[in-house]
Amino acid sequence: MLIRSRVPLRISFGGGGTDVSPYCEEYGGVVMNATIDRYATVSLFPFSDKTIEIESIDYDAALKYDVDQFLAYDGHLDLIKGVVNYMRKTYDVHHGFKLRIHNDAPPGSGLGSSSAVCVAVVGAFRHWLNLPMTPYEVAELAYYIERKELGIKGGKQDQYAAAFGGFNFIEFNSTKTIVNPLRLRNDVVCELNHRLVLAYVGGSHDSSKILGSQIKNMASGNEETLTSLHKAKEHAIAMKAALLTDNLDDFGLLLGEAWESKKHFTAGITTPKIDVIYEKAKSAGALGGKISGAGGGGFMFFFTKPDKRYAVTKALQEEGIQIVNYSFTEIGLHTWEVRCP
Structure with missing residues (x-):
């Protein structure tokens, strides 16, 4: 049995930049965005042995580690490594597995593709480990790993757009994020x-x-x-x-x-x-x-x-x-x- 996880990419109509710290904490940010049928897709294959494999279709790259080895950040697939390190540390994962990643848009496309990958990997682990995580919790964890753990500059809208999908008006402040789905005709x-x-x-x-x-x-x-x-x-x-x-x-x-x-x-x-x-x-x-x-x-x-x-x-x-x-x-x-x- 393998697990497939897919999230959509997004178009950012307005408010992008106000979801970035410190603006959103000081003044409150809002964004208006919508997801489209371009996707980040992750396949997770559980293994019986003690190895971890990460394969990127887009970069034609493959990495292999021992299941108990810390995945060092060196600029190669660090987003995926960040999720793997967090999940193994937090949920005591000692099973082997393989992750295969594909994205319909490259990093730097402006469609939130990097954050979408992070959300998709979190989603795959959520399914595999049967974690009771809401879309809010998935988005917030992806944000934490990308922005706090790895120190990659950026805002919050991409993670929430990927986790929720659809047309959304999203509000950000110092204590919480509120996703308001728009029910358009x-x-x-x-x-x-x-x-x-x-x-x-x-x-x-x-x-x-x-x-x-x-x-x-x-x-x-x-x-x-x-x-x-x-x-x-x-x-x-x-x-x-x-x-x-x-x-x-x-x-x-x-x-x-x-x-x-x-x-x-x-x-x-x-x-x-x-x-x-x-x-x-x-x-x-x-x-x-x-x-x-x-x-x-x-x-x-x-x-x-x-x-x-x-x-x-x-x-x-x-x-x-x-x-x-x-x-x-x-x-x-x-x-x-x-x-x-």
Whole structure:
């Protein structure tokens, strides 16, 4: 018997950056995001012997350890090692196993892929060890391992989006996180899916570096950064209202406003290439758009006028940009068992 664990990746519409410490503790953060049918998938194979194997399909990498050996952090698959070390220490795991990991998007894509992997691995262990963990507890543990144990800079939205799935308005403060699922009409979701063009602009970003700079700006009291983060929070709140009241054009315009605010968080969020791409999409009929994630590269999305999807798509393709077909999904972390022959 093997265990399969799958979580969706996410598009971050608004508020990203306000979920990063110390902003969320001092002012309270909010994000508006949605998950799509791109996934991080983990397969866990229990062994009868005393070895641990970790295999990454995407990196073409395979590691092997003794079951009682501490998995040292050396920049190779450290997220997976962090979960393994935590689970073995906390739940006294002495069984051998193999983990095989695959992700539909690379790190630095802006779709929360790294945190999604962490959540998927936690989910696989939860199933295998029969742990009574809620989606909140899964997300919080993944956050702890990634941000505290490993010291990787970033916020909280990715872990919660992966664990819960769907359209969510998520609130963060110093004591708790609250996930508010949005019950949107199916017509709204379908129209949003049609008019929102997802595009891979190339060049992965170093989210840890960009967010580290943002955190430094916050700590030093940089007024431009703080004002922009306040605006980002306002935009996320307004986006939620626009979707719940079926005002999709307002939602598209808010994406553009959110992008203008985001560019002032810190240096490196946009590039000359990204600015050109954005203006091309706007000229072709996009109401607004932004980077999904910390910035610098990866995926962008553009919300088009009702009859301009194909014009925007064509304009982006003429710039050598890859258009990615997708659908929204409501299912978050999901695990199941597969009987091997």
